[in-house]
Amino acid sequence: MSQGSRFDLRRRDVLKATGVAGVSMAGLAGCLGEEGPDELTITLTQFPDTIDPLDHITGDYFDVLDHIYEPLFDFEPGEGIFPRVVEDTEILGGGTTELQLRDDVVFHNGDEMTAEDVAWTINRTVDNDIGVASDIGAFGLGSITGAEAMDDTTLEVYYNGAPGLAEFEFGNYARAMNRDWSIENHDADQEGESVSGADPEDFNGTGPYEVVDFTSGEEIVLERFDDYWGEEPPFERVVFNADGESSGRVSSLETGETDLTINILPEDVNTVQNADDVEIRRVTSFRNIFLPMKNTVEPFDSQEFRQAMNYAVDNAGIVDSVLSGFGEARGQPVAPGINGFNPDIEPYEQDIGMAESLVEDSGYGGIEIELTVPQGRYLNDAAVGETAADQIDQLDNVDCDVNIVDFGVVSDANSAGIDPDVIEIPFYMIGWGTITGDTDYGVQGFFSQEAETRTFDDEELSDAILASQAIEDPDERREQLEEVNRIAHEKAPFVFLHTQESIYGVREDIQWDPREDETVYVWGMNQ
The missing domain is CATH 3.10.105.10 (Dipeptide-binding Protein; Domain 3)
Incomplete structure (x- = not known):
């Protein structure tokens, strides 16, 4: 039995005990491998004011940054977590869980991802004294106390609560950042400052997309990362922008300037429903x-x-x-x-x-x-x-x-x-x-x-x-x-x-179902 299969079996056992059922990785992947259109534009309500995925807990930020700095696990609302960058987990007891990583994951700058990177990322999140601050520790990883690399692809995560609680936490908030690159790129003149920058090369994750154009506070343009370890994502190019007004987001949808927008107000629902080639989806x-x-x-x-x-x-x-x-x-x-x-x-x-x-x-x-x-x-x-x-x-x-x-x-x-x-x-x-x-x-x-x-x-x-x-x-x-x-x-x-x-306006030919957790993942779409 493969490592991934052991993970799925154990996860299903846990989920069965909590009253929810598992889903397969293939089901999560959807139509990733199918040929799709070249470009997709997504309009959010607010644009990230940071390039650091561990600097802030805000859904709109994750919608953008998770495509660049991918989560270590796939989380399915109501179902649980499933293999992604992490292939296998094992509860060792005594407040310790072992994570086994894939050995073919690389950062956008070409560096190989190692357990040292992931362990440092977790430690940075829960310990501000590490020198590169993160604001998500108290809310996102409350029971996690640290992590340690055991070899290039194995790390142990330590926690002071129940294993199930720790799994909920690192299954949602564990992401990999390049340790050496992050240390070099944070603002060393201000102790505790997060990773910062204003150019496309200032982003460096392992996700299916890399940044090719960036206008701080306005727009970010992503293209497929050629050396991505996983399935090819369905769109060659993805553009994220933002408009704080529902009427503006609706207008962009009507005119074809955007393909998907979030947080449609109730009073604007009929406008979208009466427009050509777009529709309302809600959850x-x-x-x-x-x-x-x-x-x-x-x-x-x-x-x-x-x-x-x-x-x-x-x-x-x-x-x-x-x-x-x-x-x-x-x-x-x-x-x-x-x-x-x-x-x-x-x-x-x-x-x-x-x-x-x-x-x-x-x-x-x-x-x-x-x-x-x-x-x-x-x-x-x-x-x-x-x-x-x-x-x-x-x-x-x-x-x-x-x-x-x-x-x-x-x-x-x-x-x-x-x-x-x-x-x-x-x-x-x-x-x-x-x-x-x-x-x-x-x-x-x-x-x-x-x-x-x-x-x-x-x-x-x-x-x-x-x-x-x-x-x-x-x-x-x-x-x-x-x-x-x-x-x-x-x-x-x-x-x-x-x-x-959650009320979304979306081009009607895009195959995509809104999620309860409000995340918008391009890898879950196609047309």
């Missing part, structure tokens, strides 16, 4: 939209007040009116389909009387608060935030204003931690896609007391998360994660809003 995503309330500052230190904010907001009504039904009201941090989603938890229902009573119980009657909301990042985000703020403002004992800002403002607020002396924005809107398929990714960065980026400080909730990380039995761990979601619902660290639908 309920893994992304929840919510309003964090940092509980180290008043009035959000009161559980009664936080629950009152949930009762004040009509999340189901917002889905119907503001999103035209393109979403599902939610009452917990993660979406259906995520390991640990609790099916017994219902969304909070709007109850103005209950909300006003809870505000009085909290001792904060008559308080003024402000909700900070991004514009252009999520589906009708500004309108959703304005509606939520208006509904809170309807309470007789709370005044709520709204502040519409660029997404970067709330992104910075979300990662600022809970030190009351530095909190400038305690109440804001953010979205979080649990793209690993596991509840831990949707909660530990927000709630674990070990996470410097946490937005909520509560020992009971944190302990429940830490307990889940140590459970090796998949069924027991899932039950504990359901308990984590129950506690989160009760303690109300967020105003829970909804799970967002």
Whole structure:
């Protein structure tokens, strides 16, 4: 039996225990080998402001950079991880898993990829003292403690949680960067700075595409990498650009300037459906939209007040009116389909009387608060935030204003931690896609007391998360994660809003199905 087959068998056993089924590598590959058109243009909502794939956790960034710096595994939402650059894995016990790499993978600059590169990449992600900083460690690789190369194609990954949790994490966030090249190309004048540059040669991954033209903040042009180890991707040339306005993205689709665009707003759906040769494709995503309330500052230190904010907001009504039904009201941090989603938890229902009573119980009657909301990042985000703020403002004992800002403002607020002396924005809107398929990714960065980026400080909730990380039995761990979601619902660290639908406009002859994790992979397309 081949190494890849051993990987598949073991993976299916794990998935069977967690209630989901595996898929074959051939199924993931789709029509990669078939002849297709020469060029594809994809329009995103925002363009990456970094060339470093480990510098930021944002879906639009991964959509671009994963074609250049490919993931080590293929992740299929609801199914698990499957061989890609990593051919085989083996759980050794004692917090260690061995990864066996392919021996024919090369970087775009011609260097062979080795286990040293992969181990360094993982270590860089979890240890900022290594000298080339990464911002994804706390959220993406929370249980991973390090990695070590054993030979040219074998490395060991070390973690302090359950093997299943570690697999969710490195299966989604392990990517290979060329160690020596990365060290040479990061900004050594600023300690901890990520890899940077403004020219095509400043990118150097192992992916099926290499960069041939790059205009920072505007456009990146990719062409097939001739020495790619895997199947030839279906398009010779791929162009990524961005437009922050749904109407602009729709116009580009109508005129044929783009072939696929993301985040079509509900009000623009009919325009796309009435246009020639293009169509709408949609899927309920893994992304929840919510309003964090940092509980180290008043009035959000009161559980009664936080629950009152949930009762004040009509999340189901917002889905119907503001999103035209393109979403599902939610009452917990993660979406259906995520390991640990609790099916017994219902969304909070709007109850103005209950909300006003809870505000009085909290001792904060008559308080003024402000909700900070991004514009252009999520589906009708500004309108959703304005509606939520208006509904809170309807309470007789709370005044709520709204502040519409660029997404970067709330992104910075979300990662600022809970030190009351530095909190400038305690109440804001953010979205979080649990793209690993596991509840831990949707909660530990927000709630674990070990996470410097946490937005909520509560020992009971944190302990429940830490307990889940140590459970090796998949069924027991899932039950504990359901308990984590129950506690989160009760303690109300967020105003829970909804799970967002992903709405795409796409040229109708392109064969492609949207994914729940919001990634757009060219290797999964054809026409």
